[in-house]
Amino acid sequence: MKAFLKVMRALSDPNRVKIIKMLQHKVMCVCEMRAALQIAQPSVSKHLKILEDAGLVFFHKDGMWVNYQLADGSASPYAASLLGNLRHWLEDDSELTEIVEKLSSIRREDLCGR
Protein backbone atom coordinates (compact mmCIF):
# COMPACT_ATOMS: atom_id res chain seq x y z
CA MET A 1 0.00 0.00 0.00
CA LYS A 2 2.97 2.29 0.67
CA ALA A 3 3.90 2.62 -2.98
CA PHE A 4 0.32 3.31 -3.98
CA LEU A 5 -0.07 6.03 -1.34
CA LYS A 6 3.20 7.59 -2.44
CA VAL A 7 1.86 8.01 -5.96
CA MET A 8 -1.48 9.31 -4.77
CA ARG A 9 0.17 11.80 -2.46
CA ALA A 10 2.67 12.86 -5.09
CA LEU A 11 -0.19 13.69 -7.43
CA SER A 12 -2.24 15.50 -4.77
CA ASP A 13 -0.45 18.81 -5.22
CA PRO A 14 -1.31 21.11 -8.12
CA ASN A 15 2.30 22.14 -8.73
CA ARG A 16 3.39 18.54 -8.97
CA VAL A 17 0.65 17.83 -11.47
CA LYS A 18 1.93 20.80 -13.45
CA ILE A 19 5.43 19.35 -13.38
CA ILE A 20 4.16 16.06 -14.76
CA LYS A 21 2.24 17.77 -17.56
CA MET A 22 5.29 19.86 -18.49
CA LEU A 23 7.60 16.86 -18.52
CA GLN A 24 5.25 15.19 -20.98
CA HIS A 25 6.51 17.76 -23.47
CA LYS A 26 10.10 18.45 -22.61
CA VAL A 27 13.03 17.33 -20.52
CA MET A 28 13.62 20.13 -18.03
CA CYS A 29 16.08 21.32 -15.41
CA VAL A 30 15.09 22.71 -12.03
CA CYS A 31 15.47 26.35 -12.95
CA GLU A 32 13.33 25.97 -16.06
CA MET A 33 10.58 24.52 -13.88
CA ARG A 34 11.13 27.29 -11.37
CA ALA A 35 10.49 29.84 -14.09
CA ALA A 36 7.51 28.03 -15.55
CA LEU A 37 5.80 27.55 -12.21
CA GLN A 38 6.84 30.88 -10.70
CA ILE A 39 7.78 29.32 -7.39
CA ALA A 40 11.01 29.26 -5.40
CA GLN A 41 13.79 26.95 -6.44
CA PRO A 42 13.78 24.98 -3.13
CA SER A 43 10.11 24.24 -3.62
CA VAL A 44 10.82 22.84 -7.07
CA SER A 45 13.56 20.60 -5.73
CA LYS A 46 11.32 19.33 -2.98
CA HIS A 47 8.46 18.60 -5.34
CA LEU A 48 10.83 16.73 -7.63
CA LYS A 49 12.08 14.61 -4.77
CA ILE A 50 8.55 13.56 -3.93
CA LEU A 51 7.82 12.72 -7.55
CA GLU A 52 11.05 10.76 -7.80
CA ASP A 53 10.34 8.81 -4.63
CA ALA A 54 6.97 7.90 -6.04
CA GLY A 55 8.57 6.57 -9.21
CA LEU A 56 6.99 9.22 -11.41
CA VAL A 57 10.15 11.02 -12.61
CA PHE A 58 13.87 10.44 -12.81
CA PHE A 59 16.92 12.54 -13.57
CA HIS A 60 20.22 12.50 -15.45
CA LYS A 61 23.12 14.75 -14.59
CA ASP A 62 24.82 16.51 -17.47
CA GLY A 63 27.65 18.48 -15.95
CA MET A 64 26.15 20.92 -13.57
CA TRP A 65 22.73 20.37 -15.16
CA VAL A 66 20.23 18.02 -13.62
CA ASN A 67 17.70 17.07 -16.26
CA TYR A 68 14.40 15.58 -15.22
CA GLN A 69 12.00 13.50 -17.26
CA LEU A 70 8.99 11.28 -16.75
CA ALA A 71 9.74 7.78 -15.51
CA ASP A 72 9.04 4.83 -17.75
CA GLY A 73 6.87 3.19 -15.11
CA SER A 74 9.16 0.26 -14.31
CA ALA A 75 9.56 1.38 -10.71
CA SER A 76 5.88 1.26 -9.78
CA PRO A 77 2.80 -0.13 -11.50
CA TYR A 78 0.76 2.66 -9.96
CA ALA A 79 3.09 5.33 -11.32
CA ALA A 80 3.00 3.65 -14.72
CA SER A 81 -0.77 3.62 -14.80
CA LEU A 82 -1.21 7.21 -13.66
CA LEU A 83 1.47 8.49 -16.04
CA GLY A 84 -0.19 6.63 -18.89
CA ASN A 85 -3.59 8.05 -18.10
CA LEU A 86 -2.28 11.54 -17.52
CA ARG A 87 -1.11 11.57 -21.13
CA HIS A 88 -4.72 12.25 -22.11
CA TRP A 89 -6.20 13.50 -18.85
CA LEU A 90 -6.44 17.21 -18.09
CA GLU A 91 -5.58 18.08 -21.68
CA ASP A 92 -8.33 20.69 -21.72
CA ASP A 93 -7.50 22.23 -18.35
CA SER A 94 -6.88 25.91 -19.02
CA GLU A 95 -4.30 26.42 -16.30
CA LEU A 96 -2.28 23.46 -17.52
CA THR A 97 -2.55 24.22 -21.21
CA GLU A 98 -1.40 27.77 -20.51
CA ILE A 99 1.69 26.56 -18.71
CA VAL A 100 2.49 24.02 -21.39
CA GLU A 101 2.09 26.63 -24.13
CA LYS A 102 4.62 28.85 -22.46
CA LEU A 103 7.20 26.08 -22.43
CA SER A 104 8.43 26.95 -25.90
CA SER A 105 9.62 30.30 -24.60
CA ILE A 106 11.45 28.83 -21.62
CA ARG A 107 15.15 28.25 -22.26
CA ARG A 108 17.69 27.66 -19.58
CA GLU A 109 20.19 29.95 -21.33
CA ASP A 110 17.88 32.87 -20.76
CA LEU A 111 16.87 31.91 -17.30
CA CYS A 112 19.35 30.18 -15.11
CA GLY A 113 21.66 32.12 -12.88
CA ARG A 114 18.95 34.67 -12.19
Next chain:
Amino acid sequence: MKAFLKVMRALSDPNRVKIIKMLQHKVMCVCEMRAALQIAQPSVSKHLKILEDAGLVFFHKDGMWVNYQLADGSASPYAASLLGNLRHWLEDDSELTEIVEKLSSIRREDLCGR
Protein backbone atom coordinates in the same frame (compact mmCIF):
# COMPACT_ATOMS: atom_id res chain seq x y z
CA MET B 1 -7.71 19.77 -12.32
CA LYS B 2 -9.88 20.14 -9.20
CA ALA B 3 -11.69 16.86 -9.74
CA PHE B 4 -8.45 15.02 -10.40
CA LEU B 5 -6.85 16.40 -7.22
CA LYS B 6 -9.93 15.44 -5.22
CA VAL B 7 -9.55 11.83 -6.25
CA MET B 8 -5.82 11.82 -5.62
CA ARG B 9 -6.28 13.36 -2.18
CA ALA B 10 -9.16 11.07 -1.34
CA LEU B 11 -6.93 8.06 -2.05
CA SER B 12 -3.94 9.45 -0.15
CA ASP B 13 -5.13 8.24 3.22
CA PRO B 14 -4.67 4.58 4.22
CA ASN B 15 -8.02 4.37 5.97
CA ARG B 16 -9.81 5.63 2.89
CA VAL B 17 -8.04 3.06 0.75
CA LYS B 18 -9.21 0.43 3.22
CA ILE B 19 -12.77 1.68 2.87
CA ILE B 20 -12.57 1.36 -0.90
CA LYS B 21 -11.20 -2.19 -0.70
CA MET B 22 -13.92 -3.20 1.78
CA LEU B 23 -16.68 -1.72 -0.34
CA GLN B 24 -15.44 -3.83 -3.24
CA HIS B 25 -16.82 -6.78 -1.29
CA LYS B 26 -19.84 -5.54 0.57
CA VAL B 27 -22.26 -2.69 0.97
CA MET B 28 -21.60 -1.28 4.42
CA CYS B 29 -22.99 1.14 6.95
CA VAL B 30 -20.90 3.56 8.98
CA CYS B 31 -20.81 1.50 12.13
CA GLU B 32 -19.67 -1.61 10.26
CA MET B 33 -16.76 0.37 8.85
CA ARG B 34 -16.08 1.81 12.28
CA ALA B 35 -15.74 -1.71 13.66
CA ALA B 36 -13.66 -2.95 10.74
CA LEU B 37 -11.23 -0.04 10.83
CA GLN B 38 -11.18 0.35 14.61
CA ILE B 39 -11.47 4.10 14.41
CA ALA B 40 -14.00 6.58 15.81
CA GLN B 41 -17.37 6.99 14.15
CA PRO B 42 -16.84 10.70 13.34
CA SER B 43 -13.64 9.80 11.51
CA VAL B 44 -15.51 7.26 9.41
CA SER B 45 -18.17 9.79 8.51
CA LYS B 46 -15.57 12.35 7.55
CA HIS B 47 -13.62 9.90 5.40
CA LEU B 48 -16.83 8.92 3.65
CA LYS B 49 -17.64 12.52 2.93
CA ILE B 50 -14.29 13.01 1.25
CA LEU B 51 -14.74 9.83 -0.79
CA GLU B 52 -18.22 10.89 -1.79
CA ASP B 53 -17.06 14.37 -2.82
CA ALA B 54 -14.43 12.78 -5.01
CA GLY B 55 -17.04 10.63 -6.73
CA LEU B 56 -15.65 7.37 -5.39
CA VAL B 57 -18.60 6.24 -3.24
CA PHE B 58 -22.28 6.96 -2.82
CA PHE B 59 -24.97 6.10 -0.28
CA HIS B 60 -28.61 5.03 0.01
CA LYS B 61 -30.69 5.59 3.11
CA ASP B 62 -32.72 2.64 4.32
CA GLY B 63 -34.66 3.86 7.34
CA MET B 64 -32.10 4.88 9.89
CA TRP B 65 -29.38 2.98 7.99
CA VAL B 66 -27.07 4.76 5.63
CA ASN B 67 -25.58 2.18 3.27
CA TYR B 68 -22.46 3.03 1.31
CA GLN B 69 -21.12 1.45 -1.87
CA LEU B 70 -18.57 2.15 -4.55
CA ALA B 71 -19.61 4.65 -7.17
CA ASP B 72 -20.16 3.52 -10.73
CA GLY B 73 -17.72 6.10 -12.02
CA SER B 74 -20.20 8.29 -13.85
CA ALA B 75 -19.39 11.28 -11.64
CA SER B 76 -15.69 11.47 -12.48
CA PRO B 77 -13.49 9.82 -15.11
CA TYR B 78 -10.63 9.85 -12.64
CA ALA B 79 -12.68 8.09 -9.98
CA ALA B 80 -13.85 5.56 -12.54
CA SER B 81 -10.31 4.78 -13.61
CA LEU B 82 -8.92 4.45 -10.12
CA LEU B 83 -11.84 2.33 -8.94
CA GLY B 84 -11.41 0.08 -11.93
CA ASN B 85 -7.72 -0.37 -11.32
CA LEU B 86 -8.11 -0.82 -7.59
CA ARG B 87 -10.19 -3.89 -8.34
CA HIS B 88 -6.91 -5.74 -8.98
CA TRP B 89 -4.42 -3.47 -7.27
CA LEU B 90 -3.25 -4.14 -3.71
CA GLU B 91 -4.87 -7.56 -3.74
CA ASP B 92 -1.77 -9.05 -2.11
CA ASP B 93 -1.37 -6.35 0.52
CA SER B 94 -1.43 -8.15 3.87
CA GLU B 95 -3.02 -5.33 5.83
CA LEU B 96 -5.83 -5.03 3.32
CA THR B 97 -6.43 -8.74 2.84
CA GLU B 98 -6.64 -9.12 6.61
CA ILE B 99 -9.31 -6.45 6.88
CA VAL B 100 -11.27 -7.86 3.97
CA GLU B 101 -11.13 -11.36 5.44
CA LYS B 102 -12.64 -10.11 8.65
CA LEU B 103 -15.59 -8.65 6.82
CA SER B 104 -17.52 -11.88 6.92
CA SER B 105 -17.64 -11.66 10.69
CA ILE B 106 -18.85 -8.09 10.73
CA ARG B 107 -22.61 -7.76 11.01
CA ARG B 108 -24.42 -4.63 11.98
CA GLU B 109 -26.82 -6.57 14.20
CA ASP B 110 -23.90 -7.52 16.43
CA LEU B 111 -22.21 -4.18 16.32
CA CYS B 112 -24.29 -1.12 16.07
CA GLY B 113 -25.52 0.66 19.13
CA ARG B 114 -22.24 -0.08 20.93
Next chain:
DNA sequence: CTTATATATTCATTTATAAGAATATAGTGC
Protein backbone atom coordinates in the same frame (compact mmCIF):
# COMPACT_ATOMS: atom_id res chain seq x y z
C1' DC C 1 -43.81 13.31 22.71
C1' DT C 2 -40.07 10.48 24.60
C1' DT C 3 -36.57 7.23 24.10
C1' DA C 4 -33.34 4.67 21.36
C1' DT C 5 -30.25 4.16 17.54
C1' DA C 6 -27.44 5.60 13.39
C1' DT C 7 -24.94 9.06 11.51
C1' DA C 8 -23.34 13.89 10.42
C1' DT C 9 -21.15 17.91 12.14
C1' DT C 10 -18.53 20.85 15.32
C1' DC C 11 -14.75 21.67 18.27
C1' DA C 12 -10.16 21.30 20.00
C1' DT C 13 -5.83 19.21 19.36
C1' DT C 14 -2.21 17.02 16.96
C1' DT C 15 0.22 15.87 12.89
C1' DA C 16 1.44 16.45 8.11
C1' DT C 17 2.48 19.26 4.28
C1' DA C 18 3.75 23.28 1.47
C1' DA C 19 6.17 27.62 1.12
C1' DG C 20 10.32 30.62 0.89
C1' DA C 21 14.80 32.33 3.11
C1' DA C 22 19.04 30.66 4.28
C1' DT C 23 22.49 27.45 3.80
C1' DA C 24 24.98 23.40 2.06
C1' DT C 25 26.52 20.62 -1.75
C1' DA C 26 27.92 19.51 -6.49
C1' DG C 27 29.96 20.70 -10.85
C1' DT C 28 32.61 24.05 -14.02
C1' DG C 29 36.16 27.13 -15.50
C1' DC C 30 40.20 29.78 -14.68
Next chain:
DNA sequence: GCACTATATTCTTATAAATGAATATATAAG
Protein backbone atom coordinates in the same frame (compact mmCIF):
# COMPACT_ATOMS: atom_id res chain seq x y z
C1' DG D 1 42.16 27.05 -4.79
C1' DC D 2 38.66 30.56 -5.85
C1' DA D 3 34.58 32.32 -7.98
C1' DC D 4 30.48 31.17 -10.30
C1' DT D 5 26.39 28.47 -11.32
C1' DA D 6 22.87 24.75 -10.55
C1' DT D 7 20.63 22.29 -7.29
C1' DA D 8 19.72 19.87 -2.76
C1' DT D 9 18.80 20.42 2.02
C1' DT D 10 17.72 22.75 6.40
C1' DC D 11 15.10 25.88 9.05
C1' DT D 12 11.09 28.45 10.17
C1' DT D 13 6.43 29.54 9.45
C1' DA D 14 1.79 29.04 7.81
C1' DT D 15 -1.77 26.16 6.25
C1' DA D 16 -4.06 21.80 5.54
C1' DA D 17 -5.51 17.47 7.08
C1' DA D 18 -6.49 13.74 10.45
C1' DT D 19 -8.14 12.40 14.98
C1' DG D 20 -11.52 11.63 18.75
C1' DA D 21 -14.78 13.84 22.24
C1' DA D 22 -18.81 16.29 22.24
C1' DT D 23 -22.82 17.65 20.08
C1' DA D 24 -26.41 17.97 16.52
C1' DT D 25 -29.42 15.76 13.25
C1' DA D 26 -32.15 12.01 11.20
C1' DT D 27 -34.96 7.90 11.64
C1' DA D 28 -37.67 4.37 14.21
C1' DA D 29 -40.66 2.62 17.81
C1' DG D 30 -43.92 2.96 21.48
